[in-house]
Amino acid sequence: MSNSTRITAKNLTDKEFFYGHKACAGCGGSVAVRLALKVLGERTFTVVPAGCMSAVGFIYPQLCFTNNAIISTFPGTASMLSGVAAAARALGLENYHVLGIAGDGGTADIGIQALSGAIDRREKIIYLCYDNEAYMNTGIQKSALTPYGAKTTTTPAGQNVRGTVTQKKNMFEIVAAHGIDYAATASIGYMQDFLDKIQKASTVEGTSYIHVFAPCPTGWGTPIDSAIELGKEVVDSGLWYLAEYENGTFRLNKNPQEFTSVESYLLRQGRFKHLRKEDIDGIVRSRDAKWERMRSQWKTKTEER
Amino acid sequence: MNRPALKTLKKPLHIRDYPVGPSFEAGFLTTENSGWRSIRPVVDTDRCIGCWHCYLCCPDGTVFKNGRVIDIDYAFCKGCGICANVCPKEAISMVREHE
Amino acid sequence: MKQQKFISGNEAVAEGVRLASPHVIAAYPITPQTVVVERLAEMVEDGSLKAEFMHVESEHSALSACMGASALGARTFTATSSQGLLYLVECLHYASGGRFPIVMMNANRSLALPWSIYGDHRDSLSQLDSGWIQIYVEDAQESLDMVLQSFAIAEHPDVLTPVMINLDGFVLTHTYELVEIPDKEAVSGWLPPFKTNYAMDFVHPKNMGFSSQPSDNTEFKYQQHRAVLDSISVIEEVDASFGTAFGRSYGGLVEAYRCTDADLVVVSLGSTTGTCRTVVDDLRTTGWKVGVLKIRFMRPFPVEAVLNAIGHVKGVAVIDRDISFGYEGTVFTNVNSALSRGQHNIVKLNFIAGLGGRDISKSTIRTIFTKLQQGVEGEPVKTVEFIDLTVDTDE
Numbered sequence: 001m002s003n004s005t006r007i008t009a010k011n012l013t014d015k016e017f018f019y020g021h022k023a024c025a026g027c028g029g030s031v032a033v034r035l036a037l038k039v040l041g042e043r044t045f046t047v048v049p050a051g052c053m054s055a056v057g058f059i060y061p062q063l064c065f066t067n068n069a070i071i072s073t074f075p076g077t078a079s080m081l082s083g084v085a086a087a088a089r090a091l092g093l094e095n096y097h098v099l100g101i102a103g104d105g106g107t108a109d110i111g112i113q114a115l116s117g118a119i120d121r122r123e124k125i126i127y128l129c130y131d132n133e134a135y136m137n138t139g140i141q142k143s144a145l146t147p148y149g150a151k152t153t154t155t156p157a158g159q160n161v162r163g164t165v166t167q168k169k170n171m172f173e174i175v176a177a178h179g180i181d182y183a184a185t186a187s188i189g190y191m192q193d194f195l196d197k198i199q200k201a202s203t204v205e206g207t208s209y210i211h212v213f214a215p216c217p218t219g220w221g222t223p224i225d226s227a228i229e230l231g232k233e234v235v236d237s238g239l240w241y242l243a244e245y246e247n248g249t250f251r252l253n254k255n256p257q258e259f260t261s262v263e264s265y266l267l268r269q270g271r272f273k274h275l276r277k278e279d280i281d282g283i284v285r286s287r288d289a290k291w292e293r294m295r296s297q298w299k300t301k302t303e304e305r
Numbered sequence: 306m307n308r309p310a311l312k313t314l315k316k317p318l319h320i321r322d323y324p325v326g327p328s329f330e331a332g333f334l335t336t337e338n339s340g341w342r343s344i345r346p347v348v349d350t351d352r353c354i355g356c357w358h359c360y361l362c363c364p365d366g367t368v369f370k371n372g373r374v375i376d377i378d379y380a381f382c383k384g385c386g387i388c389a390n391v392c393p394k395e396a397i398s399m400v401r402e403h404e
Numbered sequence: 405m406k407q408q409k410f411i412s413g414n415e416a417v418a419e420g421v422r423l424a425s426p427h428v429i430a431a432y433p434i435t436p437q438t439v440v441v442e443r444l445a446e447m448v449e450d451g452s453l454k455a456e457f458m459h460v461e462s463e464h465s466a467l468s469a470c471m472g473a474s475a476l477g478a479r480t481f482t483a484t485s486s487q488g489l490l491y492l493v494e495c496l497h498y499a500s501g502g503r504f505p506i507v508m509m510n511a512n513r514s515l516a517l518p519w520s521i522y523g524d525h526r527d528s529l530s531q532l533d534s535g536w537i538q539i540y541v542e543d544a545q546e547s548l549d550m551v552l553q554s555f556a557i558a559e560h561p562d563v564l565t566p567v568m569i570n571l572d573g574f575v576l577t578h579t580y581e582l583v584e585i586p587d588k589e590a591v592s593g594w595l596p597p598f599k600t601n602y603a604m605d606f607v608h609p610k611n612m613g614f615s616s617q618p619s620d621n622t623e624f625k626y627q628q629h630r631a632v633l634d635s636i637s638v639i640e641e642v643d644a645s646f647g648t649a650f651g652r653s654y655g656g657l658v659e660a661y662r663c664t665d666a667d668l669v670v671v672s673l674g675s676t677t678g679t680c681r682t683v684v685d686d687l688r689t690t691g692w693k694v695g696v697l698k699i700r701f702m703r704p705f706p707v708e709a710v711l712n713a714i715g716h717v718k719g720v721a722v723i724d725r726d727i728s729f730g731y732e733g734t735v736f737t738n739v740n741s742a743l744s745r746g747q748h749n750i751v752k753l754n755f756i757a758g759l760g761g762r763d764i765s766k767s768t769i770r771t772i773f774t775k776l777q778q779g780v781e782g783e784p785v786k787t788v789e790f791i792d793l794t795v796d797t798d799e
Binding site: 042054059060063064067068070071075076078082083085086088089090091093096114116121 | 616
Binding site: 009010012014015016017018019020021022023025026027028030031034035060061062063064065066067068069188191195223224225226227228229 | 307308309314327329330331332333334335336337338341342356357358360361362363364365366369370381383384385386387389390391
């Protein structure tokens with residue numbers, strides 16, 4: 001496929017490859033899936049594990065993926081992907097992509113063994129993790145990527161424990177530590193950056209991992225039209241970052257001079273409404289520590305792009 | 306054909322009418338999502354500048370390009386309002402669905 | 405060109421896989437299966453086997469990878485045993501429900517706890533409900549031959565069901581015999597490349613592995629059940645056709661030895677059968693009318709073949725290298741149910757033996773026949789007995 005022309009809204013295919021699905025109105029994850037499939041095109045084999053995207057897209061006879069797609073077992077996305085890639089090679093296919101789309105639970109918890117193995121084998125696959133920060137399909141339970149302080153059904157916020165007490169597992173750096181060919185963080189709030197990264201991944205002769213922040217209004221307690229806004233605010237407030245890893249080098253794509261309000265981002269969401277000042281201060285301090293480390297160790301631009 | 310359209314599935318009468326195992330033709334739609342809406346997006350095509358930002362941000366792909374402006378596939382639009390929210394020209398308003 | 409080699413059961417499986425030319429092999433090691441994946445790796449290295457050899461990171465990933473490959477219409481193989489088999493159980497049901505014609509070798513080995521690396525049938529017998537066709541082979545020649553037959557059975561359009569070939573751990577996987585290895589071209593002529601319409605491709609894209617609802621799940625399960633039942637005639641056809649092409653056939657789903665005029669029959673799986681035949685021959689010289697029925701396929705269960713072979717006898721003793729705790733051995737449950745569908749007055753006894761690698765000796769089998777005779781004569785005998793316990797109990 002032509003990879004010299006930058007894919008934008010203007011020249012992106014008009015065809016829809018994820019359509020008629022039963023995701024919640026305003027679902028951030030489905031934006032990511034829809035756009036990734038449009039960038040990669042018809043000659044794509046997609047593997048989706050048990051989770052929101054398969055549950056909403058594959059209920060016979062309403063089958064919402066226009067091109068080849070298969071549901072894998074929950075832990076088995078990356079291993080099924082590896083099998084697809086192996087068969088495609090063995091059968092002598094040409095000009096195709098092998099794409100896996102898994103949520104945060106299916107990636108950072110139950111799916112991490114298979115993901116690690118696939119990266120280790122350097123399978124020619126693109127692995128897209130859509131991060132809505134909890135096990136949403138099963139009704140909002142804590143996952144390894146649920147952020148500190150978030151209320152979920154298994155980390156209720158009460159008098160004794162105030163929501164999630166752990167930090168997000170650092171999946172981006174974990175896959176980078178494997179020496180993966182290409183890894184990137186993205187957000188649906190920064191659309192062109194996300195399109196660029198999917199396009200980049202499609203050209204990698206090896207394994208790619210894209211971690212896209214995909215807000216879930218249903219699970220987060222925010223209005224149904226807020227997913228894109230939240231995806232922008234999380235990056236602008238520094239709680240998420242846009243970065244890439246390639247050839248042993250980490251690079252921050254966006255390095256804001258000033259961050260927008262963390263408090264405002266958190267308290268507009270139902271899952272964080274219980275946070276007290278000291279919780280929010282702690283979150284701001286963690287953010288600052290992380291950015292200090294990234295700015296000192298990773299390649300960055302000194303000004304905001 | 307840019308978007309899948311509704312199809313009818315013949316009701317199976319014999320076991321041989323079933324697909325062999327859970328494998329079927331890709332992109333087969335039998336139900337609409339229009340019934341989900343309580344509000345619907347209405348596009349003011351005079352204000353639309355064809356920036357395509359709503360087209361990118363729609364979770365359902367129901368915002369599509371129609372010449373130099375956008376249009377909505379109301380069969381599958383769920384009325385989430387993201388398109389209205391992200392439009393830089395306020396060209397989309399969300400109005401109550403008429404029953 | 406065909407040749408004879410002195411090889412182990414595991415090596416025979418590897419030779420069979422090489423001849424079947426799968427596109428994708430997923431490999432994860434576990435005692436006592438390791439030699440299979442080692443030999444396959446050597447064959448890929450020296451070019452005698454052209455396959456994508458995947459070093460997966462677990463057994464669950466091994467079968468997942470095979471399913472992904474099978475979804476594209478590739479021929480696939482993997483191998484496992486005991487703990488590994490149990491680790492991938494989710495994928496067993498996934499593969500059979502998904503109608504992926506994968507062939508998997510399982511080295512029968514006991515299940516922890518306590519740990520045991522030695523052979524019994526607890527691993528595969530605990531998975532009879534997973535929807536896989538299950539074969540139990542007796543020797544290295546049968547191992548090689550059944551690998552080839554398994555692909556033919558699995559990939560048959562009326563079947564499209566994965567097949568598990570079971571070899572007794574150590575007793576068969578690691579013992580050596582002369583095996584005739586068919587000529588590769590002859591095999592390619594007999595086993596054509598896998599072709600199916602139920603695969604992802606760009607001309608007819610598919611959505612696979614989808615969800616069902618209460619309104620249609622039953623139909624999918626019925627379809628699967630029918631496919632395994634329909635495999636019975638395919639199994640027999642494939643066996644006959646193999647016999648014509650390669651000069652060896654195995655009699656289909658069961659093999660009855662001296663059962664036609666027998667009063668007492670022992671039923672066994674796998675390599676124990678050889679020992680049983682020796683005991684049958686010895687006892688026959690002293691006037692006992694005895695026979696042994698080898699069950700080759702536990703799924704589909706050969707109800708008709710069992711009734712035909714032993715429906716007329718006076719006593720049946722089923723040797724189980726497994727136990728469903730608090731009840732009886734699984735082979736016995738299956739045989740008992742099959743016999744109950746016929747008109748008979750057979751004394752049926754279950755002998756639990758050979759667990760965790762304990763040898764089933766000729767002496768044990770003679771004792772089994774003796775107890776069966778006692779049962780037939782109306783003496784009180786236990787229906788389920790651990791026949792080779794080395795200590796006294798209060799029973």
